[in-house]
Amino acid sequence: MQDDTRAFLTRLFDAAVTAADPVRALQGQLPDRPRGRTVVIGAGKGAAQLAAAFEEAWDGPLSGVVVTRYGYAVPCRQLQVIEAAHPVPDAAGQAATRQVLEAVQGLGPDDLVVALITGGGSALLAAPPAGLTLEDEIALNRALLASGAPIGAMNALRKQVSAVKGGRLAAAAHPARVVTLVVSDVPGDDPAEVASGPTVPGPADRATARAVLRDWRISLPEAVQRHLDQAPEDAPRPGDPAFARDEVRVIASAARSLEAAAALAEAEGIPARILSDAMEGEARDVARVHAAIAREIAGRDRPFAKPVLLLSGGETTVTLRGQGGRGGRNSEFLLAFAAEIEGQAGIAALAADTDGIDGSEDNAGAFADGATVAGMRAAGVDPAEALSRNDAWSAFDAVGGLFVPGPTGTNVNDFRAILIR
Structure with a gap:
């Protein structure tokens, strides 16, 4: 050539990359300052750069933590940036996800949570639900990556086998208001699919997940299959009152x-x-x-x-x-x-x-x-x-x-x- x-x-x-630059993408997208605290959380391969750009643009104090892939961190003054593994989760990602969850605990209705979500967050937010281990989540990810299933099908499964995906992270921040700023890496730009929608609930339920297993002939580890069969509830649904004050904005896309x-x-x-x-x-x-x-x-x-x-x-x-x-x-x-x-x-x-x-x-x-x-x-x-x-x-x-x-x-x-x- x-x-x-x-x-x-x-x-x-x-x-193409410049059009999705975090500084440019954030222009005109900042939420109003709250009466209470502002906590920033985030995950994805572009989350650290987005966090640094948000710090520069925000007029007020911040706290919080974002998780990105190894080698993708950039310095932030007020926010903690943690690196973890992608595309297969690791212990660093699990520990970082605990810190993300801790950051949104104890908030009130006057507080604001800003979620910075980019592609890659599914693997970086490793949080197996009760009864499952990190090894189970790793095995699930490996099975999905090898299956050839499209991203929407993979996410339908991930959302049902996680303590944070499918809107659960936003639910953990309730009653604080959550504003999610999304850099979309999924076909159609559905924010509920980016990073498996940790702060954006979607319509997929366990029946959807079981259909994915059947259609793509995916074999799950025994413990994961048991959880899918016996979990007491589905991931949150879009109509849940806990999300009534939340807002979602896609700020960059393909x-x-x-x-x-x-x-x-x-x-x-x-x-x-x-x-x-x-x-x-x-x-x-x-x-x-x-x-x-x-x-x-x-x-x-x-x-x-x-x-x-x-x-x-x-x-x-x-x-x-x-x-x-x-x-x-x-x-x-x-x-x-x-x-x-x-x-x-x-x-x-x-x-x-x-x-x-x-x-x-x-x-x-x-x-x-x-x-x-x-x-x-x-x-x-x-x-x-x-x-x-x-x-x-x-x-x-x-x-x-x-x-x-x-x-x-x-x-x-x-x-x-x-x-x-």
């Missing part, structure tokens, strides 16, 4: 970030088309659809004429098929995409996670064009075999195709940019 094409795709990614990238492309003379900001499905299957559209444009100038930039967002999934593979859903998407456009001139793409980390490695995603898979073979890597083992990271590493911007401080999920000249 030519350097100027990589630079163009990188500028698009940067524009839609706004894709629009910012499209505007930059148009300013540089490349027409842009946003396919969707809410794409879901198996990463390799979504890749094949994107590749078919790109080939149709390259060969027949339909449904759009060349040159054109295709943009999409959402959250794909990866069903784990191999052992020891490295990578994430964006790298896997792009490896499958690269195989479908092999030998095709004039197509180049970037797929990356807007938080800067794709899966468990240090890359956000990767670059690819029509020569990528041939380059992999020349480097001794079989692209098809790598895809079968979910080892996209190694395949792109072999050809210098990894995209490594580092943690961005925000998270509005997948970003895909496909340039057809």
Whole structure:
């Protein structure tokens, strides 16, 4: 791929991330100061940056605690920032969640709780309910991550097997007023789905969770299954009077970030088309659809004429098929995409996670064009075999195709940019 094409795709990614910058996202979104205390809580891969921006913007005293992923912390003056594991919970996350719960105890109706919620908070807020252990929650997360189920299905289960998710954290703060500021990383921007909605109740109940188990053939640890069958009550529902004074605001989302990238492309003379900001499905299957559209444009100038930039967002999934593979859903998407456009001139793409980390490695995603898979073979890597083992990271590493911007401080999920000249 030519350097100027990589630079163009990188500028698009940067524009998308900037549109979700915490300082910008908070403008005009601060709640009124309360008569009582202001307590800030939060969780997610962008929660620390959002907390620091909130501190700068807030005119008054604050206290509270936010949880973010290892390596994502930034200094705050009044708020405590704790790092924990993602995407699988750990003991640090469990201890941090206890501190989050303690921060909202003993509040009154004149107090305000500001919840800063971004993607990744599900794993970071580790709080197994009575009768379950951290190991049970870890086993549940591993089973969900390997299942290939969409985020909404995974969250339906998580909400029923937690002491904080599904609105329970907001319920713990009652009778204080809770204002939730959400950086959305989920298709459709439903705030009840971001980080499994710790302060936003949703309609999913245990029957919903059982349907997920059936539809996605997920096998739970015995203790988790028993809890799902015998728990005395569902997660809180949206009509619960405890939430009557609460407020929820989505302050950044994939839609706004894709629009910012499209505007930059148009300013540089490349027409842009946003396919969707809410794409879901198996990463390799979504890749094949994107590749078919790109080939149709390259060969027949339909449904759009060349040159054109295709943009999409959402959250794909990866069903784990191999052992020891490295990578994430964006790298896997792009490896499958690269195989479908092999030998095709004039197509180049970037797929990356807007938080800067794709899966468990240090890359956000990767670059690819029509020569990528041939380059992999020349480097001794079989692209098809790598895809079968979910080892996209190694395949792109072999050809210098990894995209490594580092943690961005925000998270509005997948970003895909496909340039057809």
